[in-house]
Amino acid sequence: MAQTRAPRADAVRNRKKILDAAREQITLHGPDTGMDEIAAAAGVAVGTLYRHFPTKTDLVAAVVAEYITHVAEAAEGSRERLASGSRAVDEISDFLARVTEATATNHAVKAAARALGAEPVDRDAEARAAAALAALIQAGQADGDIHQDVTVDDIYLLFSTAPTDQPPAARARWLSLVLTGLTTHTRTAHEKPAS
Amino acid sequence: MAQTRAPRADAVRNRKKILDAAREQITLHGPDTGMDEIAAAAGVAVGTLYRHFPTKTDLVAAVVAEYITHVAEAAEGSRERLASGSRAVDEISDFLARVTEATATNHAVKAAARALGAEPVDRDAEARAAAALAALIQAGQADGDIHQDVTVDDIYLLFSTAPTDQPPAARARWLSLVLTGLTTHTRTAHEKPAS
DNA sequence: ATCCATCATGAACCCTGGTTCACGTTAATG
DNA sequence: CATTAACGTGAACCAGGGTTCATGATGGAT
Incomplete structure (x- = not known):
């Protein structure tokens, strides 16, 4: 029944990097920080943001x-x-x-x-x-x-x-x-x- | 030397209407209120906003x-x-x-x-x-x-x-x-x- | 070693919203 | 009343930024 595999290691890692980057960038460059900037700060592509957060x-x-x-x-x-x-x-x-x-x-x-x-x-x-x-x-x-x-x-x-x-x-x-x-x-x- | 004509009556009127509408609309619909909405609320076209405020x-x-x-x-x-x-x-x-x-x-x-x-x-x-x-x-x-x-x-x-x-x-x-x-x-x- | 589901990539898409501008109106001046 | 500078109009333009998707890479189970 538990068809769900364990999440991949890098996925977990990235999720954390994204959250940290988001907090930091928004704090730094104001509420209007773009997704691009957050992605860049996290060392990740934009698409990855959207994989983790719709x-x-x-x-x-x-x-x-x-x-x-x-x-x-x-x-x-x-x-x-x-x-x-x-x-x-x-x-x-x-x-x-x-x-x-x-x-x-x-x-x-x-x-x-x-x-x-x-x-x-x-x-x-x-x-x-x-x-x-x-x-x-x-x-x-x-x-x-x-x-x-x-x-x-x-x-x-x-x-x-x-x-x-x-x-x-x-x-x-x-x-x-x-x-x-x-x-x-x-x-x-x-x-x-x-x- | 005073080449400046007196400002037109309706212009003054509109300026006030715009300011009021702006305050009201922004108060009502948040900081992201569009120029269009403000213009509409003031009963004026967008261009008029820009005549008064660059x-x-x-x-x-x-x-x-x-x-x-x-x-x-x-x-x-x-x-x-x-x-x-x-x-x-x-x-x-x-x-x-x-x-x-x-x-x-x-x-x-x-x-x-x-x-x-x-x-x-x-x-x-x-x-x-x-x-x-x-x-x-x-x-x-x-x-x-x-x-x-x-x-x-x-x-x-x-x-x-x-x-x-x-x-x-x-x-x-x-x-x-x-x-x-x-x-x-x-x-x-x-x-x-x-x- | 092999395979595949999960995940990452980033160029392209699209829509929102600020801004412009060519053209009609209108209030002030004489 | 005629003239004109000031003003009003709103469709069109354009940039920025959120979002998508076809394609390639990779971790984990067999």
Whole structure:
């Protein structure tokens, strides 16, 4: 019944080369990078791209999927580190920093995805990320470091808007500003009744 | 010597129709809206677009320029309202809210601008906006409501990353989170020595 | 060593979308 | 009212880039 042979070795190799090249080239030369360029960067002919990915949209989608998986792993890593006694706020901070970093790499990719009508990918990875994040937030709230009203959606909202085309200094500053908004010991002063 | 005739009435009318249509269509159908669509929406032939704007890039640039002018006016409006005794924090909040709103409309426009290599436009309007903002921040700091380390660049950084493709509720939440980061009575708890 | 299914190649195809231009219209000037 | 420069029109043009396909190469099973 299993009529499917094992995939050829070079095919696997090429698939990986293509994905890497795609990520890199799109990151480098913007969302409008041509298939030709990607193929060239991968050391492969255009036709090979199409053997692995029926359409450019599919290729970009695959790259995005990789990215989401990466985010999920980062979140789960942070969560596990909680066991080793690190503070939740620090982990959240680290997580945001790491993801912002990664997102900076993938900004153009996401733009490309949007431009092509990115589609439902890897609900599983998304779920894992959300679960890990929820755990982190709860821990932080238990510590009294994170505002009670902060949710996973908040984190998503923030890092989906993370500045990705800014220099590192700006990104760091952004992170600092945003973290201040998540942590405790403040309610916006102007909402407070005039003491 | 003034050999230049007065511009024709319909020409002026059309120019406005084109700019409006461009903003609207790009907002509606994404950054990849074609010149044809814009022309149709403006009730004008393609050639007319090119009479007014030599290239698509120029057209988009013009739309962006309008937008920046709008931002500048919003900032100056807020600043003037300070005289009437309103708190600076509130004005900053209002400003961010209004700009976020406007930016939501212009998200696609900015994307289009980027994709075409948006270019230096209206340094003047930018300068006016920056000046007004600086005044607002200073006032807020004098009130003790805004962190001392907050700068105009911070505001720019934040609202340049404002979520623009999110529903209003999400945008409001974002604003709230961000404002918490700007206002006083907090330093990120996890940076504080363990009390 | 042989064979074949899988895979790679890249020139050619085609369609989308920005841009042009030769020709009709129309608003301003006198 | 006549004249003309400014303006509007839209079919046609052209380049860029995604996609295809006939042909050749190669890894793996026998």
